[in-house]
Amino acid sequence: MTPPTTLHTRRLVLRPFTIEDVNDVFEYASDTEWSRFVPVASPYTIKDAEEFVTRQMLKRWDEKPRFAVELNGVVVGSVKLTIEKSLEIASLRYSISRPCWNQGLTTEAVAAVVDWGFDDIGLQKVYARMDVENIGSWRVMEKIGMIREGTLRSHGVNRGVRYDIHYYGILRSEWEKRRDLI
Numbered sequence: 001m002t003p004p005t006t007l008h009t010r011r012l013v014l015r016p017f018t019i020e021d022v023n024d025v026f027e028y029a030s031d032t033e034w035s036r037f038v039p040v041a042s043p044y045t046i047k048d049a050e051e052f053v054t055r056q057m058l059k060r061w062d063e064k065p066r067f068a069v070e071l072n073g074v075v076v077g078s079v080k081l082t083i084e085k086s087l088e089i090a091s092l093r094y095s096i097s098r099p100c101w102n103q104g105l106t107t108e109a110v111a112a113v114v115d116w117g118f119d120d121i122g123l124q125k126v127y128a129r130m131d132v133e134n135i136g137s138w139r140v141m142e143k144i145g146m147i148r149e150g151t152l153r154s155h156g157v158n159r160g161v162r163y164d165i166h167y168y169g170i171l172r173s174e175w176e177k178r179r180d181l182i
Helices: 019-029 046-058 105-121 135-143 172-181
Strands: 013-016 066-071 074-084 089-096 125-131 147-158 161-171
Touching (some): 013 105, 066 105, 089 105, 105 135, 105 172, 125 135, 125 147, 135 147, 135 161, 161 172
Antiparallel strands (some): 013 066, 066 074, 074 089, 125 161, 147 161
């Protein structure tokens, strides 16, 4: 069983959620522009934040690790892997608060978690999907070397609206080659 882990990047601490993170989560998740592509309650309440943090604290770290992304002592987002042990793959999800957009912080956080997934968990592939209109999200995937494997039509629903999704993936061998170039 994989114990809860803390990762450090140049600017960020990625760690398990604690109950003290509720107000930070509420702060970013109640921003309607942040939640445009995230299926959360709208309006987002402090109770929603409490329930989210509690769920993260109760989940098994070896199956669904979700890292709180901390910048200067404040939680500004999260990165999650949903691990499929039998296949040695994981799906990737992430979000970061709007004031942190376009600073490379999401890419930094996601790259650290993907690296951890390959090195410490032994994954063979990491994949992700997102609304085709979420250009910022698929740019993050491309920056870390993920390849668009396809587009699934009318494959998602958010707040009752159907949308197409892009599906991205990266293999362990591709990640290792990319890391060797850095």
